[in-house]
């Protein structure tokens with residue numbers, strides 16, 4: 001049912017085969033087996049310039065190609081992977097794979113094609129005393145320059161105490177860029193930005209949903225626009241880049257551009273796709289650029 005690989009290299013999965021079902025199957029043991037069996041894959045969602053539609057980066061997103069269930073999305077197994085600690089080896093796989101792939105793109109398409117590749121890191125990984133050295137090793141082994149790697153963390157992960165904070169500062173000092181993911185959904189977004197060495201804030205999809213609606217009494221849209229505006233003003237004041245998440249329509253692009261957003265991510269711009277899909281996109285982008293030159 002779930003597996004569906006489109007011609008363009010899109011990979012979709014069907015939601016809702018969720019934890020209640022998989023819990024019966026001793027999800028922890030299943031995940032362990034899946035790791036040993038090489039059943040995890042990384043797909044990449046482009047991050048795009050809102051003015052030109054040029055791809056400037058990607059976010060790595062993990063998928064589980066289950067032998068009988070098809071493609072399972074991270075929402076259905078990341079929580080269990082965190083509980084069981086298997087997120088540590090799984091996260092290491094995503095890290096190494098993403099660095100390797102980003103270095104290959106750099107090699108094939110040159111330094112201007114893709115500025116950066118990001119991946120998600122959970123609190124459990126940041127607590128692992130080996131995490132920082134594993135990142136350093138993944139960069140060294142792949143040859144990817146540190147400034148081309150983005151690590152996305154959520155506010156709740158950042159708030160997990162001094163050990164996590166130390167790891168984040170070490171990563172920052174190494175020249176790795178840190179992004180605050182799902183920004184605005186946590187409880188202390190603003191105070192967090194002072195203490196946390198963020199380079200990028202990702203405006204959560206919940207503030208993008210409905211941001212384009214203007215019916216003359218746009219109370220709901222107004223509230224979202226107010227948050228989106230506050231976030232970009234804050235980001236500018238602090239010298240941070242912004243990415244608007246979950247963009248699903250051209251009207252949202254217009255509304256976000258009017259607010260000053262220059263980078264976005266979402267199904268309307270590009271869906272998560274295989275590495276080959278990204279390669280084709282970059283090749284096409286370079287061909288177009290050559291024609292225009």
Ligand code: C2E
Nearest residue numbers: 061062073074075094120121122246247248265266267268
């Ligand atoms: P996230 O980091 O906020 O990633 C963005 C999610 O939004 C992705 O879902 C992406 O497919 C989805 N998305 C992108 N554009 C749109 C859109 O226009 N509309 C809608 N409705 N959704 C959109 P995905 O791949 O299911 O990942 C869900 C979450 O799972 C991620 O949220 C992230 O928190 C976590 N995750 C994914 N991969 C990893 C991983 O390798 N490690 C860890 N620790 N967490 C991961």
Ligand code: MG
Nearest residue numbers: 059120152181
């Ligand atoms: Mg993310």
Ligand code: MG
Nearest residue numbers: 181182202245
């Ligand atoms: Mg996000």
Ligand code: MG
Nearest residue numbers: 182204205245
């Ligand atoms: Mg999100």
